[in-house]
Amino acid sequence: MRVVVFGAGSLGSLIGGLLADEHDVTLIGREPHVRAVRDHGLEITGEIETTSYPGAATAVSGPAELAIVTVKSYDTPEAARALQALDTDVVLSLQNGLGNEEALDEALAATVLAGTCTYGARLIEPGVVRCTGAGEVTLGARSGGRSEAAERVGNAVRRAGIDATVATDMPRRLWEKLAINAGINAVTALARVENGALGDGPANDVATRAVRETAHVARANGIDLPDERATAALDTVVETTAANRSSMYQDLEAGRRTEIDAINGAVLERANDPVPVNETLAALVRAWERERKLR
Numbered sequence: 001m002r003v004v005v006f007g008a009g010s011l012g013s014l015i016g017g018l019l020a021d022e023h024d025v026t027l028i029g030r031e032p033h034v035r036a037v038r039d040h041g042l043e044i045t046g047e048i049e050t051t052s053y054p055g056a057a058t059a060v061s062g063p064a065e066l067a068i069v070t071v072k073s074y075d076t077p078e079a080a081r082a083l084q085a086l087d088t089d090v091v092l093s094l095q096n097g098l099g100n101e102e103a104l105d106e107a108l109a110a111t112v113l114a115g116t117c118t119y120g121a122r123l124i125e126p127g128v129v130r131c132t133g134a135g136e137v138t139l140g141a142r143s144g145g146r147s148e149a150a151e152r153v154g155n156a157v158r159r160a161g162i163d164a165t166v167a168t169d170m171p172r173r174l175w176e177k178l179a180i181n182a183g184i185n186a187v188t189a190l191a192r193v194e195n196g197a198l199g200d201g202p203a204n205d206v207a208t209r210a211v212r213e214t215a216h217v218a219r220a221n222g223i224d225l226p227d228e229r230a231t232a233a234l235d236t237v238v239e240t241t242a243a244n245r246s247s248m249y250q251d252l253e254a255g256r257r258t259e260i261d262a263i264n265g266a267v268l269e270r271a272n273d274p275v276p277v278n279e280t281l282a283a284l285v286r287a288w289e290r291e292r293k294l295r
Protein backbone atom coordinates (compact mmCIF):
# COMPACT_ATOMS: atom_id res chain seq x y z
CA MET A 1 0.00 0.00 0.00
CA ARG A 2 1.34 3.50 -0.78
CA VAL A 3 1.11 5.53 2.42
CA VAL A 4 1.90 9.18 3.09
CA VAL A 5 2.45 10.20 6.72
CA PHE A 6 1.76 13.93 7.01
CA GLY A 7 3.61 15.21 10.06
CA ALA A 8 6.95 13.48 10.61
CA GLY A 9 7.40 14.54 14.24
CA SER A 10 8.04 11.91 16.89
CA LEU A 11 4.82 9.88 16.57
CA GLY A 12 4.46 10.24 12.80
CA SER A 13 8.05 9.13 12.28
CA LEU A 14 7.66 6.12 14.56
CA ILE A 15 4.41 4.93 12.98
CA GLY A 16 5.65 5.69 9.45
CA GLY A 17 8.95 3.94 10.14
CA LEU A 18 7.18 0.81 11.39
CA LEU A 19 4.77 0.81 8.44
CA ALA A 20 7.70 1.12 6.01
CA ASP A 21 8.74 -2.48 6.76
CA GLU A 22 5.66 -3.61 4.85
CA HIS A 23 4.43 -0.65 2.81
CA ASP A 24 5.68 2.05 0.45
CA VAL A 25 5.76 4.95 2.94
CA THR A 26 6.70 8.62 2.51
CA LEU A 27 7.16 10.80 5.60
CA ILE A 28 6.26 14.45 5.09
CA GLY A 29 8.19 16.62 7.50
CA ARG A 30 10.72 19.37 7.92
CA GLU A 31 14.40 19.72 7.22
CA PRO A 32 16.82 18.53 8.65
CA HIS A 33 14.82 15.40 9.64
CA VAL A 34 13.79 14.77 6.03
CA ARG A 35 17.40 14.95 4.81
CA ALA A 36 18.64 12.63 7.58
CA VAL A 37 15.97 10.02 6.79
CA ARG A 38 16.77 10.24 3.07
CA ASP A 39 20.51 9.90 3.65
CA HIS A 40 20.66 7.26 6.42
CA GLY A 41 17.16 5.85 6.91
CA LEU A 42 15.14 6.24 10.11
CA GLU A 43 16.74 4.77 13.20
CA ILE A 44 14.18 3.53 15.76
CA THR A 45 15.56 2.95 19.26
CA GLY A 46 14.12 2.13 22.68
CA GLU A 47 11.43 -0.52 23.03
CA ILE A 48 11.72 -1.26 19.32
CA GLU A 49 15.18 -1.37 17.73
CA THR A 50 15.34 -1.21 13.96
CA THR A 51 16.32 0.97 11.03
CA SER A 52 13.69 1.52 8.39
CA TYR A 53 13.87 3.20 5.02
CA PRO A 54 10.73 5.25 4.29
CA GLY A 55 10.83 7.95 1.65
CA ALA A 56 10.92 11.50 3.05
CA ALA A 57 9.87 14.84 1.58
CA THR A 58 8.88 18.34 2.68
CA ALA A 59 5.72 18.42 0.52
CA VAL A 60 3.13 15.88 -0.62
CA SER A 61 2.89 14.45 -4.09
CA GLY A 62 0.37 11.79 -5.04
CA PRO A 63 -1.17 9.40 -5.51
CA ALA A 64 -1.42 7.41 -2.25
CA GLU A 65 -3.95 4.86 -1.03
CA LEU A 66 -3.71 6.15 2.53
CA ALA A 67 -2.68 9.44 4.15
CA ILE A 68 -2.04 9.37 7.90
CA VAL A 69 -2.21 12.78 9.59
CA THR A 70 -0.03 13.18 12.69
CA VAL A 71 0.43 16.96 12.84
CA LYS A 72 -0.40 18.98 15.96
CA SER A 73 -4.12 19.71 16.23
CA TYR A 74 -3.60 23.45 15.57
CA ASP A 75 -1.96 22.55 12.22
CA THR A 76 -4.88 20.39 11.01
CA PRO A 77 -6.40 23.10 8.74
CA GLU A 78 -3.02 23.58 7.05
CA ALA A 79 -2.60 19.78 6.69
CA ALA A 80 -6.06 19.57 5.12
CA ARG A 81 -5.13 22.24 2.57
CA ALA A 82 -1.84 20.50 1.72
CA LEU A 83 -3.55 17.11 1.35
CA GLN A 84 -5.87 18.54 -1.31
CA ALA A 85 -2.88 18.15 -3.67
CA LEU A 86 -2.70 14.40 -2.92
CA ASP A 87 -4.84 11.94 -4.84
CA THR A 88 -5.82 9.65 -1.97
CA ASP A 89 -8.79 7.42 -1.07
CA VAL A 90 -8.53 7.36 2.72
CA VAL A 91 -7.22 9.79 5.35
CA LEU A 92 -6.61 8.58 8.91
CA SER A 93 -6.17 11.10 11.73
CA LEU A 94 -3.89 9.87 14.53
CA GLN A 95 -3.87 13.13 16.46
CA ASN A 96 -4.58 14.39 19.94
CA GLY A 97 -7.71 16.39 20.70
CA LEU A 98 -11.24 16.68 19.31
CA GLY A 99 -12.31 18.16 15.98
CA ASN A 100 -9.46 17.04 13.70
CA GLU A 101 -11.57 14.63 11.64
CA GLU A 102 -14.26 17.25 11.03
CA ALA A 103 -11.66 19.74 9.74
CA LEU A 104 -10.17 17.10 7.40
CA ASP A 105 -13.57 15.92 6.21
CA GLU A 106 -14.70 19.45 5.34
CA ALA A 107 -11.64 20.05 3.16
CA LEU A 108 -11.13 16.66 1.51
CA ALA A 109 -13.08 14.35 -0.79
CA ALA A 110 -11.42 11.23 0.69
CA THR A 111 -12.98 9.00 3.36
CA VAL A 112 -11.76 10.35 6.72
CA LEU A 113 -11.20 7.80 9.49
CA ALA A 114 -10.71 8.59 13.16
CA GLY A 115 -7.86 7.00 15.05
CA THR A 116 -6.09 7.02 18.40
CA CYS A 117 -2.58 5.95 19.17
CA THR A 118 -1.01 5.23 22.54
CA TYR A 119 2.56 4.67 21.37
CA GLY A 120 5.08 6.83 23.20
CA ALA A 121 7.69 8.43 20.93
CA ARG A 122 10.46 10.99 21.21
CA LEU A 123 12.48 12.51 18.39
CA ILE A 124 16.07 12.30 19.66
CA GLU A 125 17.78 14.00 16.73
CA PRO A 126 17.12 14.28 12.99
CA GLY A 127 16.72 10.73 11.66
CA VAL A 128 16.43 9.09 15.11
CA VAL A 129 13.20 8.41 17.00
CA ARG A 130 12.90 6.54 20.30
CA CYS A 131 9.90 4.33 21.02
CA THR A 132 9.24 4.91 24.73
CA GLY A 133 6.16 2.72 24.87
CA ALA A 134 4.75 0.25 22.36
CA GLY A 135 1.02 0.95 22.64
CA GLU A 136 -1.71 0.38 20.10
CA VAL A 137 -3.57 2.02 17.26
CA THR A 138 -7.38 2.06 17.24
CA LEU A 139 -9.23 3.26 14.16
CA GLY A 140 -12.66 3.32 12.60
CA ALA A 141 -15.42 5.39 11.01
CA ARG A 142 -15.39 8.83 12.60
CA SER A 143 -19.10 8.76 13.45
CA GLY A 144 -19.01 5.12 14.55
CA GLY A 145 -20.31 1.97 12.88
CA ARG A 146 -18.66 -0.42 10.46
CA SER A 147 -16.39 0.83 7.70
CA GLU A 148 -14.86 -1.14 4.87
CA ALA A 149 -12.06 1.45 4.57
CA ALA A 150 -11.26 1.03 8.27
CA GLU A 151 -11.05 -2.78 7.89
CA ARG A 152 -8.67 -2.36 4.95
CA VAL A 153 -6.45 0.13 6.80
CA GLY A 154 -6.55 -1.96 10.02
CA ASN A 155 -5.32 -5.03 8.11
CA ALA A 156 -2.55 -3.01 6.45
CA VAL A 157 -1.40 -1.58 9.80
CA ARG A 158 -1.41 -5.03 11.45
CA ARG A 159 0.59 -6.50 8.54
CA ALA A 160 3.40 -4.12 9.56
CA GLY A 161 3.44 -5.61 13.09
CA ILE A 162 1.57 -2.73 14.77
CA ASP A 163 -1.08 -3.70 17.31
CA ALA A 164 -4.24 -2.29 15.69
CA THR A 165 -7.93 -2.58 16.54
CA VAL A 166 -10.76 -1.63 14.20
CA ALA A 167 -13.50 -0.14 16.38
CA THR A 168 -17.15 0.66 15.70
CA ASP A 169 -17.39 3.15 18.60
CA MET A 170 -14.82 5.79 17.61
CA PRO A 171 -16.68 8.80 19.11
CA ARG A 172 -16.36 7.13 22.53
CA ARG A 173 -12.74 6.14 21.85
CA LEU A 174 -11.86 9.73 20.90
CA TRP A 175 -13.36 11.01 24.16
CA GLU A 176 -11.54 8.29 26.09
CA LYS A 177 -8.26 9.36 24.47
CA LEU A 178 -9.15 13.00 25.20
CA ALA A 179 -9.61 12.04 28.86
CA ILE A 180 -6.21 10.32 28.89
CA ASN A 181 -4.53 13.37 27.35
CA ALA A 182 -6.45 15.72 29.68
CA GLY A 183 -5.04 13.76 32.63
CA ILE A 184 -1.49 13.19 31.44
CA ASN A 185 -0.29 15.97 29.16
CA ALA A 186 -0.57 19.23 31.09
CA VAL A 187 0.29 17.62 34.44
CA THR A 188 3.48 16.00 33.12
CA ALA A 189 4.41 19.19 31.22
CA LEU A 190 3.93 21.52 34.20
CA ALA A 191 5.62 19.16 36.67
CA ARG A 192 8.33 18.22 34.09
CA VAL A 193 7.92 14.51 34.84
CA GLU A 194 7.68 11.41 32.67
CA ASN A 195 4.31 9.70 32.36
CA GLY A 196 5.25 7.02 34.92
CA ALA A 197 5.34 9.67 37.69
CA LEU A 198 1.53 9.77 37.50
CA GLY A 199 1.34 6.17 38.78
CA ASP A 200 0.65 7.33 42.35
CA GLY A 201 0.91 10.32 44.71
CA PRO A 202 -0.41 13.88 44.26
CA ALA A 203 0.19 14.00 40.50
CA ASN A 204 -1.98 10.87 40.15
CA ASP A 205 -4.78 12.62 42.09
CA VAL A 206 -4.71 15.66 39.78
CA ALA A 207 -4.62 13.50 36.64
CA THR A 208 -7.45 11.27 37.87
CA ARG A 209 -9.63 14.29 38.68
CA ALA A 210 -9.03 15.77 35.22
CA VAL A 211 -9.98 12.41 33.68
CA ARG A 212 -13.18 12.12 35.74
CA GLU A 213 -14.20 15.67 34.77
CA THR A 214 -13.63 14.80 31.10
CA ALA A 215 -15.69 11.61 31.36
CA HIS A 216 -18.49 13.67 32.96
CA VAL A 217 -18.42 16.16 30.08
CA ALA A 218 -18.38 13.26 27.58
CA ARG A 219 -21.54 11.81 29.14
CA ALA A 220 -23.21 15.23 29.08
CA ASN A 221 -22.37 15.28 25.35
CA GLY A 222 -24.12 11.93 24.79
CA ILE A 223 -21.05 9.67 24.97
CA ASP A 224 -21.23 6.54 27.14
CA LEU A 225 -17.92 6.90 29.00
CA PRO A 226 -18.13 5.72 32.63
CA ASP A 227 -15.55 7.17 35.07
CA GLU A 228 -14.17 3.68 35.75
CA ARG A 229 -13.48 3.04 32.07
CA ALA A 230 -11.73 6.41 31.66
CA THR A 231 -9.59 6.09 34.81
CA ALA A 232 -8.67 2.48 33.94
CA ALA A 233 -7.53 3.74 30.51
CA LEU A 234 -5.44 6.43 32.22
CA ASP A 235 -3.77 3.82 34.47
CA THR A 236 -2.99 1.56 31.49
CA VAL A 237 -1.43 4.37 29.41
CA VAL A 238 0.59 5.67 32.39
CA GLU A 239 1.97 2.15 32.84
CA THR A 240 2.65 1.36 29.17
CA THR A 241 4.25 4.77 28.48
CA ALA A 242 5.94 5.21 31.89
CA ALA A 243 9.27 6.20 30.31
CA ASN A 244 7.66 8.65 27.88
CA ARG A 245 7.74 12.41 28.04
CA SER A 246 4.24 13.36 26.98
CA SER A 247 3.94 15.37 23.77
CA MET A 248 3.08 18.47 25.83
CA TYR A 249 6.14 18.05 28.03
CA GLN A 250 8.21 17.76 24.83
CA ASP A 251 6.52 20.92 23.48
CA LEU A 252 7.30 22.91 26.64
CA GLU A 253 10.89 21.69 26.63
CA ALA A 254 11.31 22.73 23.00
CA GLY A 255 9.63 26.14 23.63
CA ARG A 256 6.84 25.22 21.18
CA ARG A 257 3.13 25.98 21.22
CA THR A 258 1.17 23.13 22.88
CA GLU A 259 -2.12 21.35 22.10
CA ILE A 260 -3.74 22.72 25.27
CA ASP A 261 -6.68 24.23 23.30
CA ALA A 262 -7.57 20.85 21.74
CA ILE A 263 -7.15 18.93 25.03
CA ASN A 264 -8.09 20.59 28.36
CA GLY A 265 -9.39 23.59 26.37
CA ALA A 266 -11.72 21.28 24.40
CA VAL A 267 -13.10 19.86 27.68
CA LEU A 268 -13.74 23.40 28.97
CA GLU A 269 -15.43 24.44 25.74
CA ARG A 270 -17.87 21.51 25.86
CA ALA A 271 -18.59 21.64 29.62
CA ASN A 272 -21.85 22.90 31.11
CA ASP A 273 -20.82 22.13 34.69
CA PRO A 274 -17.64 23.38 36.38
CA VAL A 275 -14.43 21.52 35.45
CA PRO A 276 -11.97 23.20 37.85
CA VAL A 277 -9.01 20.88 37.27
CA ASN A 278 -9.17 21.16 33.48
CA GLU A 279 -9.70 24.92 33.83
CA THR A 280 -6.63 25.31 36.06
CA LEU A 281 -4.43 23.16 33.83
CA ALA A 282 -5.52 25.07 30.73
CA ALA A 283 -4.94 28.44 32.44
CA LEU A 284 -1.42 27.52 33.56
CA VAL A 285 -0.28 26.17 30.19
CA ARG A 286 -1.88 29.11 28.35
CA ALA A 287 -0.09 31.51 30.73
CA TRP A 288 3.22 29.83 29.82
CA GLU A 289 2.39 30.13 26.09
CA ARG A 290 1.38 33.78 26.45
CA GLU A 291 4.59 34.64 28.24
CA ARG A 292 6.55 33.16 25.35
CA LYS A 293 4.38 34.90 22.76
CA LEU A 294 3.23 31.56 21.37
CA ARG A 295 -0.44 32.60 21.34
Ligand code: PAF
Pocket residue numbers: 096117118119120180181184185195237241244245246247248
Ligand atom coordinates in the same frame (compact mmCIF):
# COMPACT_ATOMS: atom_id res chain seq x y z
O1 PAF B 1 0.33 13.11 23.80
C1 PAF B 1 0.95 12.13 24.25
O2 PAF B 1 2.03 12.22 24.81
C2 PAF B 1 0.35 10.74 24.02
O3 PAF B 1 -0.93 10.88 23.45
C3 PAF B 1 0.27 9.83 25.24
C4 PAF B 1 -0.53 8.60 24.87
C5 PAF B 1 -0.37 10.54 26.43
C6 PAF B 1 1.60 9.26 25.64
O4 PAF B 1 2.50 10.18 26.17
